[in-house]
Amino acid sequence: xxxxxxxxxxxxxxxxxxxxxxxxxxxxxxxxxxxxxxxxxxxxxxxxxxxxxxxxxxxxxxxxxxxxxxxxxxxxxxxxxxxxxxxxxxxxxxxxxxxxxxxxxxxxxxxxxxxxxxxxxxxxxxxxxxxxxxxxxxxxxxxxxxxxxxxxxxxxxxxxxxxxxxxxxxxxxxxxxxxxxxxxxxxxxxxxxxxxxxxxxxxxxxxxxxxxxxxxxxxxxxxxxxxxxxxxxxxxxxxxxxxxxxxxxxxxxxxxxxxxxxxxxxxxxxxxxxxxxxxxxxxxxxxxxxxxxxxxxxxxxxxxxxxxxxxxxxxxxxxxxxxxxxxxxxxxxxxxxxxxxxxxxxxxxxxxxxxxxxxxxxxxxxxxxxxxxxxxxxxxxxxxxxxxxxxxxxxxxxxxxxxxxxxxxxxxxxxxxxxxxxxxxxxxxxxxxxxxxxxxxxxxxxxxxxxxxxxxxxxxxxxxxxxxxxxxxxxxxxxxxxxxxxxxxxxxxxxxxxxxxxxxxxxxxxxxxxxxxxxxxxxxxxxxxxxxxxxxxxxxxxxxxxxxxxxxxxxxxxxxxxxxxxxxxxxxxxxxxxxxxxxxxxxxxxxxxxxxxxxxxxxxxxx
Amino acid sequence: xxxxxxxxxxxxxxxxxxxxxxxxxxxxxxxxxxxxxxxxxxxxxxxxxxxxxxxxxxxxxxxxxxxxxxxxxxxxxxxxxxxxxxxxxxxxxxxxxxxxxxxxxxxxxxxxxxxxxxxxxxxxxxxxxxxxxxxxxxxxxxxxxxxxxxxxxxxxxxxxxxxxxxxxxxxxxxxxxxxxxxxxxxxxxxxxxxxxxxxxxxxxxxxxxxxxxxxxxxxxxxxxxxxxxxxxxxxxxxxxxxxxxxxxxxxxxxxxxxxxxxxxxxxxxxxxxxxxxxxxxxxxxx
Numbered sequence: 001x002x003x004x005x006x007x008x009x010x011x012x013x014x015x016x017x018x019x020x021x022x023x024x025x026x027x028x029x030x031x032x033x034x035x036x037x038x039x040x041x042x043x044x045x046x047x048x049x050x051x052x053x054x055x056x057x058x059x060x061x062x063x064x065x066x067x068x069x070x071x072x073x074x075x076x077x078x079x080x081x082x083x084x085x086x087x088x089x090x091x092x093x094x095x096x097x098x099x100x101x102x103x104x105x106x107x108x109x110x111x112x113x114x115x116x117x118x119x120x121x122x123x124x125x126x127x128x129x130x131x132x133x134x135x136x137x138x139x140x141x142x143x144x145x146x147x148x149x150x151x152x153x154x155x156x157x158x159x160x161x162x163x164x165x166x167x168x169x170x171x172x173x174x175x176x177x178x179x180x181x182x183x184x185x186x187x188x189x190x191x192x193x194x195x196x197x198x199x200x201x202x203x204x205x206x207x208x209x210x211x212x213x214x215x216x217x218x219x220x221x222x223x224x225x226x227x228x229x230x231x232x233x234x235x236x237x238x239x240x241x242x243x244x245x246x247x248x249x250x251x252x253x254x255x256x257x258x259x260x261x262x263x264x265x266x267x268x269x270x271x272x273x274x275x276x277x278x279x280x281x282x283x284x285x286x287x288x289x290x291x292x293x294x295x296x297x298x299x300x301x302x303x304x305x306x307x308x309x310x311x312x313x314x315x316x317x318x319x320x321x322x323x324x325x326x327x328x329x330x331x332x333x334x335x336x337x338x339x340x341x342x343x344x345x346x347x348x349x350x351x352x353x354x355x356x357x358x359x360x361x362x363x364x365x366x367x368x369x370x371x372x373x374x375x376x377x378x379x380x381x382x383x384x385x386x387x388x389x390x391x392x393x394x395x396x397x398x399x400x401x402x403x404x405x406x407x408x409x410x411x412x413x414x415x416x417x418x419x420x421x422x423x424x425x426x427x428x429x430x431x432x433x434x435x436x437x438x439x440x441x442x443x444x445x446x447x448x449x450x451x452x453x454x455x456x457x458x459x460x461x462x463x464x465x466x467x468x469x470x471x472x473x474x475x476x477x478x479x480x481x482x483x484x485x486x487x488x489x490x491x492x493x494x495x496x497x498x499x500x501x502x503x504x505x506x507x508x509x510x511x512x513x514x515x516x517x518x519x520x521x522x523x524x525x526x527x528x529x530x531x532x533x534x535x536x537x538x539x540x541x542x543x544x545x546x547x548x549x550x551x552x553x554x555x556x557x558x559x560x561x562x563x564x565x566x567x568x569x570x571x572x573x574x575x576x577x578x579x580x581x582x583x584x585x586x587x588x589x590x591x592x593x594x595x596x597x598x599x600x601x602x603x604x605x606x607x
Numbered sequence: 608x609x610x611x612x613x614x615x616x617x618x619x620x621x622x623x624x625x626x627x628x629x630x631x632x633x634x635x636x637x638x639x640x641x642x643x644x645x646x647x648x649x650x651x652x653x654x655x656x657x658x659x660x661x662x663x664x665x666x667x668x669x670x671x672x673x674x675x676x677x678x679x680x681x682x683x684x685x686x687x688x689x690x691x692x693x694x695x696x697x698x699x700x701x702x703x704x705x706x707x708x709x710x711x712x713x714x715x716x717x718x719x720x721x722x723x724x725x726x727x728x729x730x731x732x733x734x735x736x737x738x739x740x741x742x743x744x745x746x747x748x749x750x751x752x753x754x755x756x757x758x759x760x761x762x763x764x765x766x767x768x769x770x771x772x773x774x775x776x777x778x779x780x781x782x783x784x785x786x787x788x789x790x791x792x793x794x795x796x797x798x799x800x801x802x803x804x805x806x807x808x809x810x811x812x813x814x815x816x817x818x819x820x821x822x823x824x825x826x827x828x829x830x831x832x833x834x835x836x837x838x839x840x841x842x843x844x845x846x847x848x849x850x851x852x853x854x855x856x857x858x859x860x861x862x863x864x865x866x867x868x869x870x871x872x873x874x875x876x877x878x879x880x881x882x883x884x885x886x887x888x889x890x891x892x893x
Contacts, residue, residue, distance in 0.1 A: 001775050003800030008795070071794050084777030085793035086802065093782040093791075100794070368784070385781065388659055390681055397793075539781070539788030541664050543700070546707035548784050550737050557735070572733065579703035581697060582676045583664040590675060600802065 003084055003353045014073035017065035019164075019480050021058055022051075022080050026427040046080035053401075055083055055383030059092055060364055065158030067107070068099040083383065094538075096143060097158075097325050104139040105402065108132075108160040108181040109326070110172075111207070112142045112286040114478065115381035117150035117528055118520050119171070121588060123417075124153050138181045145287035145370060145534055146170075146326050149444035149514070150196045150451045156326060156570075157181040166328040190329060193298030198449040205419050206423035206430075206438045207411070208454045211298030216333055219340045222301035228346065230420040234309045236321045237420075240312040243269060246416060247426035249437035255281060255409035255482070256587075257511045258498050261416075264406055267396040269314045271404035278311040278319040279400055279407040281326030281377060282334075286481035287368040288512035290441040291452045296323070296330035299414075300337035302561035304360065306413040308341075308351065309356050309420065310380055314406050319358060322377050324365040331477050335362050360474045369536035373586050374407045375399075376538065387540045388586035411440055411511070431457030435497035439508075443468040445478075445515040455496070460493030464513055475518040480509020482529050486596035506598065522605050523559045526596050530555050533592035544589025547580040551593065558606060566606040574599075612696045622688040641692060648692055649701060651725045652762030653680040653707075654812050656875045657772050658772055660763040663708070663879050665723075667700050676700055677779075698727060705725040705729040711740045713758045716816030725821060739786065745824070748797040751805050751884050753824040754790075757815035765809035765818060773877050778802040779809065807883040811866060811876050818866040833858060841868060846884040849873065851882050862886045 012017070021026065022110050025032035030048075058077045062069045075293040078085045092098050110128060112121045119499045125142055132138050138157075148154035154170035167180035167187035180187040192213025194200040201212055215221040224227075234242045247262025268276055275442075280303065284292040296303060303321070311319045321338075323331050338360045349357045363381055369378045375389035378400045399405025415437055419427045428436040435457035441464050444450040448469030455464055461477065474489040485506040487494060494504050501508050513567050516525065530552040539545045554573050558566040577593030584590045599605040617632040624640055636659065639646045652663035656722045661678035670677045671689035684690075691697070704722050709731035713722045724731070729893040745755040761781065769779045779802050782791040789811045792801035810818040819827075826832035837858045852871045854886060865883050869876040 001777055003777070008802060042771070064718040074794070084770075084780070084802065085789070086778055086780040089793045090780035090782045094718065094784050261692075370784075385784075390678070392683075428665070534785060537785040539783070539785045540763075541662050541759070542704050542708055543664050545786055546711050547703075550707060550710075550734050553734065553738060565765070575699070575703055576707070579700045579707075583667045583704060585661070586663075589862070 001082075001084065003078070003082065004368055005079060006071065008070070008072035008075055009208050010070070010072040010076040014062055014066060014070065015076060017061045018073070018077050018080060021061045022054065023079060026093075029079075029517070031076050045244040048080070050467075052083055053381055055081055055088060055091060056363065056366065056380060059095075059519050060342070060366065062208075063098050064160060064164035065162055065368075067100065067104050068101075068103040073098070079249045080149065081383075084607055087118045087384075091383065094368060095325075095365075097485045098366055104137050106137060106181055106184070107139045107141055108177060109141050109143045109156045109158070110177065111144070111146040111148065111152070111154045111156075111268065112394060112528070113145035113532065114514055114525065114528060115450075116145075116153040117525070118445055118516060119152035120526040123178065124172060124174060128155070128177050129164070131178050131400065132181070136182075138169070143367070144536065145285065145289075147290040147293050149288050149442065150292055151191075151301065152444065152450075153584065154487040155180065156328075157184050157187070158328075158349055161182050168329075172304060176490065177322050185569065193294050196451045197293045197298070198451045199453060199505075205454050207295070207440060208298075208452065210302065210344070210361070211294060214299060216300055217336060217528040219301060219337075219344060221554050222299075226421070227301055227400055228305055230358075230417040230429070231305050231309055231312075231346075231352065232523060233420045234312055235356075236350065239313045239315060242309060242420070245419055245424045247417075249419040249427045250452055251412065251415050251419060252498065253408060253427070254328050254411040254415070254511065256286075256507075258508075261408065261412055264380040264390075264396060264408075265310070265314050268270055268406045271396065273397075273404050275318065275403055276314050276316040277400040277405040278307060278314060278379065279374075279381070279405055280307055280319065280321040280375065280413055281363050281372060281407055281409040282321055282323040282327075282330070283372040283377060284410070284510065285326075285365075285372050285511060286445060286483065286510045287440050288478065289510045289515045291442050291511060293327050293330050295410050295414055296327070297333050297516070300330075300333040301341065301437065302417060303334065303339045303410055304347070306416045307360055308347065308358055309359055309416050309505055309593070310408065310413055314404075317358055319360045320363055321360060321361045322371070322373075322381060322382055324363060325367050331362060331364055331577075335514055338362060368534075369588075370374060370538045370588055373588060375585070386539070387538045390585060393443065396511055404489075405472050412560045432495075432497050432499070439511065441496070443513045443515070446471040446474065446517040446520075457497045458495055458500075460492065461487070461494045461496055464496065465492065466516060468513075469514075471514055471517055473517045473519075475520065476516045476599070478512065479515070480507045481512040481514075482532050482595055483587065484509040484512060486603050487598075488602055507594075522603065523555070524598060526599055527555045527559060527603060528553070529595050530592075536591075537588060541583075541585040541589060543580045544584045544592065546585075547584075547589065548592055550576050551580075551596070555596070570606060571598060573597075599606060620684045620686050622684050622686060622765040624690050624720040625692055629684075632655075635684050636680060637670075637682050637684055637690055637692075638666060640684050640690075643650060647694055648679050649719070650680055651717070651720070651760060651814055652764065653871050654764045656877075657767045660767065660810055663705050663760060663884075664760055667702055668697055668702075668838050669694050670749075702729045706731045706733070708760055710734045710738050712760055712815070714815060715865075717760075717814060718759060731734070747821070747824070749799050749805070750821055751774060752810050752821055753819050753882075754798070755817050756789060756821065756826075758815045758818070759790060761790065762814060764814065765790060768808045768812045768877075773875075774804070774806055774808050776802060776806070778804070804854055805880040805884065806878060807880070808877045811878070811883075816874060820861050826858075826863065832863075837863065842860065844878070846881045846885065851877070851878055853882055855886070856887070861890055
């Protein structure tokens, strides 16, 4: 390819940001000053193109340092990686956290999603905007779920610079959020991850047993609390033995699709193509979900160990953890854990002297719900727009970089540890026949003690809500997040299992239990859900790109209307929703109508 | 006579299409099979010279055992598959997708779509007068061709043709996302400031007229564009020795645009700037 670059040049700072990631440019082919030697050799080509997966980290480097991505900066990054500027521009404009227009160095992201809206995010935003006003040097951006639902309403301040500074304010007040944005270094620290686990320290916990008990920064402490016994057992069993245990345990994916994990691993492990990859999906962006954040912040070494075991089982030597960009603390903790593990020989060339080598790379998302879709996540890592791919081919055949890949989410992987330490039969004894093991639920909204709860599969919705101290006058519970569905207060005996929810015509999804009392205006909530899907649609296929817009328009029209006044638009919504479910490429479009439909059918939202 | 490469022999895949046992060469898509069987399945984004992107979702069919409908253009026929192309479910999705499209963009220059809208009883107006649509002014920034985003259905064909599938120029990509996604050059600049080499291969593959020759655009604006008065003559390009086939579209004894036959093994419909746009000297009559 013959790339064309315009005349725009990077500033010194932009150049430094890119060079800090990629090393200095070596020739004029890569954007350095021209030397005599450059006339006699060429750089770039395939070797540089093979590093295209550094495009997203490169965009982050610029955005972190300067706060936005200028033409000169983007062109320089493109020269370095041999990426066509048009494509890089397409990637940069795909993500909500990047800007290709100048903007203030400090951006305050205020969550306006379900739990935060119910907790008054609207007034909070208005207050912040009024207080900061123009000329404050802070850009205020209303945005989707920040994954801090247990502390709603939430705000995240990001100040570009070297290094980039972040500060979280949750539960946020106008004063606290403004203080975090204007002086992120002086902002009070976040509460420990254990604060999001009301059960912390309780006996009998499996997945959460170390959160709040162990020092998340200390590998020694992790080992003192049983860390790395599962990996030793894995090495005793061998890859096939690990897969057998996982298969026998009955573990199914916790990200929402509930696919049998053992079968996925087996299919990849036995695939003749090499190399194999393991991808940990930590892009938890479902509004109402924050369990993966709590696990990564509270027990990061557990995830590192689980990834090591999974990679060993499928004979992958390179694993990726893709963490959503809105989780700065989780990114830091995971980076630290990976570095520690590498320094101590628990990652790298010869793990525990077993001759097995693995490295884990942490990748940061940049504000795109769709990247939680497994194939969109591959595209995002590879440096393309985070658009989902058509399946088939499935990731076990052609996943990351076109190679056989296992993608599991954080909670799924962390389950592998007890499976190996307890053994498959003991693990499978928890839960029900169809849904084995413990399950994490993110309970938020109208409850006294919001947070991550671990219960054995089979507990009822009412039991989980009771633990969290559900407030009186419950109006509705959203199960599974924005892509899930509402259930009524008289359905609290619903068993929280895959088969139980399926039977009841709803879904566990990603484990969201979002309670709403009767003070929350339902139509506004539904409108927010529709707005969310319209904003987060990647735009690739017509049913989702236009359908989500038409859905939001119809909900706006009927806001405040009921009965016959809303009937026409509800009929329209049903028709569009059915086509979106049937004809969209990926789960985003296919589920974008679920919650609204359930609100109409189960709650009688517009009657 | 066009030479047709035969290729290596392929095994046949047997499956059921609308209740009939069908055999197609291995690797064929369901759409290939439908066409071979004479079954009409509408499609907008599918291109005969490009890998299917299956973005428009008009060609969806029912595949037994599949939770959702499947795009016929990219779903490969598998042994034993049971496919139904014309059911209440497929008709519903096609109808709604056509409505969604026609309510958001101008499909007046998209071939065949008016017929499908009638056939599937699509009513694009029913989303109300306030339904968001792409009413963007055409971008005229060079003398060769015009970008009219108001007609763009984001089928990605121009991106694929400009990128690794044909031209390898990579001057255009999709930028933004969701309803705001647009085909754009780098930094959303005018075409003249971009990497574009004006081969016009994007115009060749555009299914809706969102990309059009400046000549055609101007004549349409003047009301003089009349395809019924045009003749098409395929000849060999005289500029170099490659031997690309040119199809000259002539109206009133003037060349109004140049395309290239897609089944030509030399070009597959692709040309360079000279072949596609360098025809004015022919009609300099002094």
